Amino acid sequence: MAGISFKNVEKTYENGVTVIKDLNLDINDKEFVVLVGPSGCGKSTTLRMIAGLESVTAGELYIGDRLINAVPPKDRDIAMVFQNYALYPHMSVYKNMAFALTLLKEKKDVIDEKVHEAAKILGLEEYLDRKPKALSGGQRQRVALGRAMVRNPSVFLLDEPLSNLDAKLRTEMRSQISKLHQRLGTTFVYVTHDQVEAMTMGDRICVMNAGVIQQFDTPQVLYDQPKNLFVAGFIGSPQMNFIDAVVEKEGDGYALKFDQTTISVNRSELADYVGKTVVVGVRPEDLHMEKEYFKGGNTIKTLVDLDEMMGSETLLYLAYEDAKIIAKVPSPCPVHTGDEVELAINTDRIHVFDKETEEAIFN
């Protein structure tokens, strides 16, 4: 049992800055949770509080049923992988991995077995005698993972472990870490600002901004039903398009109007917004050139600013009023930079947000 619970946790640094205000978060046992958010939003701070490297200013922090506010890191049964590896430079790979076990006064052959097992899983066997200096970035990061693995902790903490690696290696390590999670069956808390990592690895993703949790849910729910503008804009790449629209009554239902476009929707949530401006969110892949999506009025007609062929898909950057709109259409794309294009919005998949509170009205 090693879930993690934050109960009204607050963190104020010595310089008086309150980075985390009233954090409530429940991470289940054996879950892979990703903390994601823009730089400086307090992800590392949150992770470091779990690790015990930062004190908790107020509130309660539990691992399992145990209140750990005052428990030193070494007694928390956790392991951590740092962004910059943090390997002991004067020790060989073997000693780096064995260090924690030697401190526990484990028997030599037990240590040997565990280190070799971890090295085997991570493909590090031939490097055991080397110093970190003589390893590549990816190998160093694997050593850091191995060092955490051998201890068999109940919680695994990872702070942007892949951000120093190149794109290919990152993809490879991503699946390796996911596999590691399945194999170990322990709780993983993973910090990143890369939303691809978040989406692919997390059982649940906790989106943070300015020290406040915006939404904590599965990747699919975050993608389909973002709670507010921040989450909608943060999750998904390229990001969701946002267009201001006015709500009007239209027969039994309502219509969202902007420029030449009218989107008919039958949602009672809009009742209070008639005559007001709301924000319509449309994902790039919900803009279509195929005729079956054209229902009259639900289209936008504009010039292509730039077309980017990405392989199976093409991104069209559209010059539309003052909003920048990106559409993701299948390749090959018949239109190019400078051409005029008409795209239909898939009205079943639009998101509407309150312009003031930025909360979702419906998804």
Next chain:
Amino acid sequence: MEVKTSKVRTVIAYIVLLILTFLCLFFFYILIINSTRSHAQIQQGFSAIPGKSFFINLKHVLHDANIPVLSGIKNSLIVSTGAAILATYFSAMTAYGLYAYSFKFRKAAFIFIMLILVMPTQVSALGFMRLMDNMHLLNTLWPLILPSVAAPAVFYFMYSYMQSSLPMELVEAARIDGCSEFRTFNRIVLPIMKPAIAVQAIFTFVMAWNNYFIPALIISENKKKTLPILIAALRSADFLKFDMGKVYMLITIAIVPIIIVYILLSRFIVAGVALGGVKE
């Protein structure tokens, strides 16, 4: 043209360096040459050729009952080694304390240590001597060794080195690995500090080795004297017995251990011990 000027530059640089090297080593040369010449020969003036009195001088030095050279070497070694170990270990520890922990009076502590740095020894020497007298430590080696525990200059060097070479992440990793604070210092921090420790150990050793002022105040017993006191005693010996060959021989003897220590420790003065542990 470019190539020519750079060649001229190289030649000039080499000439300057050669002159400097010569100036540095010339005195050692004179010293060693003179230690092989008799008093009479030395008084005749400078000579580049070694004399034949090396063993005679050596015998005179070793057999002078007033100048216990062997115990002098032993005392000097004890004092200098002790001072080097204490100064480097405890300064590194102090520096680590101020570097790795944040506590209320951290800044004040730092300033206080820096203030000690600018305080000349002469100011506190008399008080120190009386204190040692009261503690019955005169004529022992302790007063020459123990004060090295507080070495502000060494501390400052260690502190700067930590700022450039000791990432806090390593310390944090050790804490998570279950290392106690004291052990983290000994097992993780000290090995990374090796180059700084080697540099400061050499400095402290040489300084303690050459120190005359404090030992002269504390030590009056022949058996406890360190080499600098013995050399001074030899030089101020009465005119009839005065032997320059002996003086030079003793100084030569005094220099050898320093050279050995330097050679032993300089191996550790390599850049980049911390390299590879974290991504810069």
